Amino acid sequence: MLLHISEQSSETLQEQIIGQIRGRILNGELPPDFALPSIRSLAKDLRVSVITVQRAYDQLLNEALIYSRRGKGFFVATLEQGDKSALARERFAQQLNAAISAAKRDGLGDEEIQQTFNETLLEGDQDA
Amino acid sequence: MFKRLLVTELQTNSKFLMASLAINIVLFVFLGYQGEEPYAFMGGSLLSFWVLLIVATSVSGHEKRGRLLVQLPVTLRQIFAAGWSFVLIWLLLQILAWVLYGFVFIDEFTTAEAVSVINVGLGAAVFLIIVAIGIDLGAYRPAYYQWLYIFFAAALLVLAISADMSFGFIANDDGFRFFPVALLENLPLEFALSAAMLIALLAIDYLVFQNCDNYLE
Amino acid sequence: MLEINELNKNYGDFSLGPLSLSVEAGCALGLVGANGAGKTTLFRSLMGTVRSDSGGCQLNGRETSYREASWKDQIGYVGDYTPFFDNWSGAKNLQTLAKFYSSWSESLAVELANRLRLNLSQKVKQYSTGNRTKLAIVAALCHQPALLVMDEPSNGLDPVARDTFMEILHEQLESGETTLLYATHHISEIEHLADRLVFLSEGQILRDELKEDLSQSWRRITFRSESMPTAIPHVVSQRGEHPYQELISDNGDATVAALKQQHVENIETSRLSIEKIAIEILKTSARELNHV
Numbered sequence: 001m002l003l004h005i006s007e008q009s010s011e012t013l014q015e016q017i018i019g020q021i022r023g024r025i026l027n028g029e030l031p032p033d034f035a036l037p038s039i040r041s042l043a044k045d046l047r048v049s050v051i052t053v054q055r056a057y058d059q060l061l062n063e064a065l066i067y068s069r070r071g072k073g074f075f076v077a078t079l080e081q082g083d084k085s086a087l088a089r090e091r092f093a094q095q096l097n098a099a100i101s102a103a104k105r106d107g108l109g110d111e112e113i114q115q116t117f118n119e120t121l122l123e124g125d126q127d128a
Numbered sequence: 129m130f131k132r133l134l135v136t137e138l139q140t141n142s143k144f145l146m147a148s149l150a151i152n153i154v155l156f157v158f159l160g161y162q163g164e165e166p167y168a169f170m171g172g173s174l175l176s177f178w179v180l181l182i183v184a185t186s187v188s189g190h191e192k193r194g195r196l197l198v199q200l201p202v203t204l205r206q207i208f209a210a211g212w213s214f215v216l217i218w219l220l221l222q223i224l225a226w227v228l229y230g231f232v233f234i235d236e237f238t239t240a241e242a243v244s245v246i247n248v249g250l251g252a253a254v255f256l257i258i259v260a261i262g263i264d265l266g267a268y269r270p271a272y273y274q275w276l277y278i279f280f281a282a283a284l285l286v287l288a289i290s291a292d293m294s295f296g297f298i299a300n301d302d303g304f305r306f307f308p309v310a311l312l313e314n315l316p317l318e319f320a321l322s323a324a325m326l327i328a329l330l331a332i333d334y335l336v337f338q339n340c341d342n343y344l345e
Numbered sequence: 346m347l348e349i350n351e352l353n354k355n356y357g358d359f360s361l362g363p364l365s366l367s368v369e370a371g372c373a374l375g376l377v378g379a380n381g382a383g384k385t386t387l388f389r390s391l392m393g394t395v396r397s398d399s400g401g402c403q404l405n406g407r408e409t410s411y412r413e414a415s416w417k418d419q420i421g422y423v424g425d426y427t428p429f430f431d432n433w434s435g436a437k438n439l440q441t442l443a444k445f446y447s448s449w450s451e452s453l454a455v456e457l458a459n460r461l462r463l464n465l466s467q468k469v470k471q472y473s474t475g476n477r478t479k480l481a482i483v484a485a486l487c488h489q490p491a492l493l494v495m496d497e498p499s500n501g502l503d504p505v506a507r508d509t510f511m512e513i514l515h516e517q518l519e520s521g522e523t524t525l526l527y528a529t530h531h532i533s534e535i536e537h538l539a540d541r542l543v544f545l546s547e548g549q550i551l552r553d554e555l556k557e558d559l560s561q562s563w564r565r566i567t568f569r570s571e572s573m574p575t576a577i578p579h580v581v582s583q584r585g586e587h588p589y590q591e592l593i594s595d596n597g598d599a600t601v602a603a604l605k606q607q608h609v610e611n612i613e614t615s616r617l618s619i620e621k622i623a624i625e626i627l628k629t630s631a632r633e634l635n636h637v
Contacts, residue, residue, distance in 0.1 A: 040521055043519070044516055047537055049538055050371065051555055052556070129414065129445065132445055187432075196429060339396075
């Protein structure tokens with residue numbers, strides 16, 4: 001499995017792995033019961049330590065996005081469409097929170113933030 | 129594994145063994161043709177042995193090779209045994225050449241003279257091990273162990289020379305036997321004592337070598 | 346599985362241990378310490394070339410005794426010093442070493458040499474430091490050892506070769522049967538490779554941590570305050586430039602909680618790289634030693 005791992009990211013390697021696998025599960029790219037690579041082979045492919053992948057899988061297990069079968073490895077869990085979008089929204093809210101506090105630190109008011117959000121969303125749609 | 133180590137020793141030193149063989153053949157033929165005594169052949173042959181051995185151990189890096197060998201699945205005892213086996217086999221070949229020289233070129237070469245020639249070889253081996261102990265002690269800290277040893281070895285040498293015993297590189301009638309033993313004037317006893325001394329000194333060198341904790345320094 | 350039990354070795358002015366360490370199979374352990382911290386002595390005890398005064402090591406249940414040798418079949422060693430038969434080619438050196446191992450793979454030797462771009466037909470005498478290191482790496486891996494002992498192994502390697510070397514080490518670890526001990530001054534080298542970091546100082550283990558725990562808990566914390574608040578737990582180092590204060594904490598959550606209790610404002614936290622954490626740990630140990 002090829003993930004996009006960056007040295008320059010503000011996220012740790014573990015967070016990048018969690019985030020990208022989570023993303024692919026939520027957007028359906030990784031279907032239910034899809035067999036994820038073993039911890040050691042993913043560690044080798046991404047050239048990160050075993051413990052990093054192990055912790056990432058632990059986190060995904062905690063979030064019930066994946067499940068493990070003894071001796072067989074890790075598989076993508078079956079999620080209802082509703083659960084998926086709830087999870088995705090929860091994640092988005094977290095990220096937005098960080099952006100909002102940064103904007104407030106820079107002196108923006110609630111209205112300005114909302115306006116900027118709407119404009120940015122519109123631009124993004126046009127680009128796409 | 130001991131065999132592998134010995135083969136490795138032979139391979140790394142094959143050039144020097146060939147050189148030694150060539151020198152011995154030349155001396156054998158040349159001195160034999162001139163009808164020289166065995167001791168003349170021994171002198172030249174032994175000198176070439178010393179020189180080649182010194183060059184061989186310095187060029188192929190005795191200590192450096194030791195560091196390579198200790199990483200292999202072999203014990204220190206095997207490394208030690210293989211190193212000495214190689215040197216002693218080489219010396220043994222020299223001694224055989226000397227005895228052969230006596231039998232080929234000397235009309236009445238007696239068994240006693242042959243034993244005497246062998247005793248010279250044993251003396252050379254003993255001398256070699258005394259030097260090797262000094263070198264191996266170099267790995268010990270503090271450094272005064274080595275100096276203490278060199279001091280006592282030198283004192284013994286001075287004693288031997290002052291007692292009018294020859295103890296040099298060139299072997300002659302009573303040269304190069306181990307000093308107090310040569311006074312006995314009893315060849316079989318001298319042989320036995322030299323051999324015993326050889327074994328005892330090898331054991332001491334083994335203890336020194338094996339306890340070289342700073343060996344890999 | 347490697348077990349080091351109460352290993353103790355005294356030299357005149359240096360003593361190692363008593364030191365105990367247990368490393369499970371498949372673990373990549375980074376050993377970090379200043380010069381003279383005891384890394385090399387520890388490795389030599391492991392290799393059986395230095396005899397401990399007390400205690401010992403076990404590799405997969407077998408004592409690493411100097412009287413025995415067959416256990417060394419299980420160890421691949423690369424040191425910062427790379428002795429070889431200088432008058433022989435790289436290939437002949439490998440052929441000679443191969444005879445001492447039961448499970449030497451000739452094809453692996455060729456493959457590794459190709460990947461590291463090492464010319465095996467050249468005499469070792471003509472090798473650069475980097476090429477000698479490459480040969481040592483090939484020699485250490487071809488008998489497929491269970492334990493890799495690496496003492497500053499990337500000596501003289503160019504960036505591309507170093508990258509290939511790292512790739513090879515990651516592959517070695519994939520099976521989960523190979524244990525790796527890797528000592529280095531350059532923490533960035535093992536930042537991605539190591540599962541666990543052991544910090545050594547003055548022959549003792551200073552800290553023994555899982556890498557992810559380190560990056561999870563260490564934080565740089567800045568805040569506004571007239572003076573540095575007192576009795577803040579887990580602070581490793583601190584500096585201030587009025588009215589800003591900065592702390593390095595080895596337990597960010599606990600430190601932040603304590604700061605909040607003291608009504609400190611504008612708290613910002615950020616992560617630290619493993620390299621930065623390692624430097625802080627070693628600096629702290631150096632400071633503590635100077636106090637004594």
